[in-house]
Amino acid sequence: MSSPALGEFLRTRRARIQPAAVGLSEYGRRRMVGLRREEVAQLAGMSVDYYTRLERGRDEDFPDSVLDSVARALRLDAAERDHFYTLVRPADPDYNYCPTVRPGTRLLLDSIATPAFVLGRHMEVLAWNAMGDKIFDFAADPEGNLARFTVLHPDAGVFYPDWEPVAAETAAYLRRQVARRPRDRRLTSLIDDLIAGNPVFHRIWSIQSATRNSHGHKLIHHPVVGRIEFGYETLDLPDDQDQVLVVYTVDPNSAASEAIDALRARELVGAH
Structure with a gap:
């Protein structure tokens, strides 16, 4: 199940990229900074609905190819990419945390x-x-x-x-x-x-x-x-x-x- 923080993370990454920087023409009246969801979907080669389900943290099994495409579209660096994958696929919530030093x-x-x-x-x-x-x-x-x-x-x-x-x-x-x-x-x-x-x-x-x-x-x-x-x-x-x-x-x-x-x-x- 995806973390609620996933949408917030993706929105901040969309906001830092201007359409012209990734070869997109700016159209219509923009009320936001950065890329729209449909522009990320276009860059990642998927439908707007599919990307929206990802950003909203829907409980789906998104394949690696989809995550890779989104990471490339949003120009995530290595640390951000790892963080993105972790948000999409968090660890088992029932993991028993026992902070004992060997x-x-x-x-x-x-x-x-x-x-x-x-x-x-x-x-x-x-x-x-x-x-x-x-x-x-x-x-x-x-x-x-x-x-x-x-x-x-x-x-x-x-x-x-x-x-x-x-x-x-x-x-x-x-x-x-x-x-x-x-x-x-x-x-x-x-x-x-x-x-x-x-x-x-x-x-x-x-x-x-x-x-x-x-x-x-x-x-x-x-x-x-x-x-x-x-x-x-x-x-x-x-x-x-x-x-x-x-x-x-x-x-x-x-x-x-x-x-x-x-x-x-x-x-x-x-x-x-």
Whole structure:
């Protein structure tokens, strides 16, 4: 069964394409920005009725060839295409979510010298290593949620000096999850809270970004050592489809590496 979010996603993708950009002549009085449904149907080589049933989220088994044609017509990139397919074919709503971190994953975390942690479906922090705790203070809130902190905590804008891109990554992560599990009430409740609690995040959410930020850079202001610019890698965990491993990286001999060394030295001093 298709997600109610499918129609919203397709409408935003229609709105960003002008007819002239795809070789169509503009005709009649246009009361909307972007492509009409009939124009998408024309580009995708299908009837208007058939495309409309797709956009309205009708419970039908749309073949790959149809989805491929619509993706090409709307010029979806790879991340958007994956998101589109997930919206059309969400996962089994009866899937039993059990956010348990495997012992092997915990051993892997402990072997990593830089900050690392595991996130669950709702961006809850399931496990972390020592340096992850030094940076994020996870132990102070062992049931903490990184999305709630990023969007709703009053100090988030200080901790993340470039807050808005971090909030956009948060929105994209949650959008992928809700596309996969549209009937997850805990997930939709979380998103409702974030949207209601922060008007800037509400605007970011409405953009409907499906970008997957699996790697990049993140600037953090730590209360002890000041600003640290990390790289990061986000890795899907095998056999744990609702969990990702996030590893922060630093270049050797960089200011970030010196900051990590300083935090590690404080930890060693405190142990004696």
